[in-house]
Amino acid sequence: MSHPAPGRPLSRTDRSRHRRLREQGSPDRDELDAILAAGFVCHLGVSVDGSLLVVPTVYGADDTTLYFHGSAASRSLLAAPASSVCVTVTHVDGLVLARSVFEHGVNYRSAMVFGTPRPVTDPDEKWAGLRCLTEQSAPGQWDYARQPTRKELAATSLLALSLDEASVKIRTGAPDDGDTPDAELGLWAGVLPLQTRWGTLEADPALPPGIQAPPHLIERQDTAQGLRPSP
């Protein structure tokens, strides 16, 4: 995700891995899991009636599977669930401010998952998948809020995508031109970090007085969203 970059999508220090990440416990697989665990919104790429769509949608991920709503793309996807998709989760960690414009870039962590989503029809798996999806963004809410009725569950379309085929790209650290002639220019260079944080709870105006937010929400206020991988 570098700036002016001639024929290379990422700058030199990027660690790019376009390979199958089948093995749990491998460093690559650990990075995949960490990137998925740190987010809750993905960009789902689907081809619908010959048109390519990139749709933001919430997801949940467990050890083997990424879950998302079948309705996320469109009814067309539901009509043809056997098409291949790409799901990308990206965390932007900062701007890389180099001596030259050419070497400017972004520090980030990104995971792509490829495959053909499978409609989840088994009621127990659907329950577990929806719980996973809800807890990914709002941990504690599945048990706190009213859980789905049988009717709601039946009306919900859930897709499961295997984590077997995925790739991870990560860039961290300082600019790459510290050892080039540009270092003699006397220009400042470094990184401006970008941080995503939860703010302060805003009660629904329709809420009757006297109802307090539960501890799991209170404690989440003013904390960092997601986690950077340990250096």
Added chain:
Amino acid sequence: MSHPAPGRPLSRTDRSRHRRLREQGSPDRDELDAILAAGFVCHLGVSVDGSLLVVPTVYGADDTTLYFHGSAASRSLLAAPASSVCVTVTHVDGLVLARSVFEHGVNYRSAMVFGTPRPVTDPDEKWAGLRCLTEQSAPGQWDYARQPTRKELAATSLLALSLDEASVKIRTGAPDDGDTPDAELGLWAGVLPLQTRWGTLEADPALPPGIQAPPHLIERQDTAQGLRPSP
């Protein structure tokens, strides 16, 4: 981007507009411009050799055009630039915490731009496009850092995508179940905002002592990244 949602990609209060946003100055077009102006990373969906890819990459947008690196997707895209793409920019503004799991969702602003990117070959347009792209994420850096040489410029592949065909989706505000029987459950409901902020500058370890960061970077520290639309 709601949670368990039966056959609908967005919850009831979403304002979904899948239409051409040709007219500048229209409310829709103003929203598109605001969403693009508030970000600098997009998700580019391309079909390469029959495989669908969703790639995060930096972009720049002016009144008519979105610019991104031709290398962002792959050399394959450069070999066949005449394919249609979808570029999506998403800002996640908060979690919508409803009384029922079924009504949980996300407050967000998202823009999709559709079309066939055009390789930028004119040197003046390429210069202006790269400046636009750099200034989108790092305003002030084009003039501060070393600008591209003729060789760097020639080595950089830049694509231009018209903003003529686009759609905008926005969700704001409280949960939707404040006037349903679930409101009698006595559960807290509301929104947990999510905010993206710039942190504190981190100097390149290779930087000689005595070089101060320029004012446009100093002033950006500890400020909000992007802007929410005025309510």
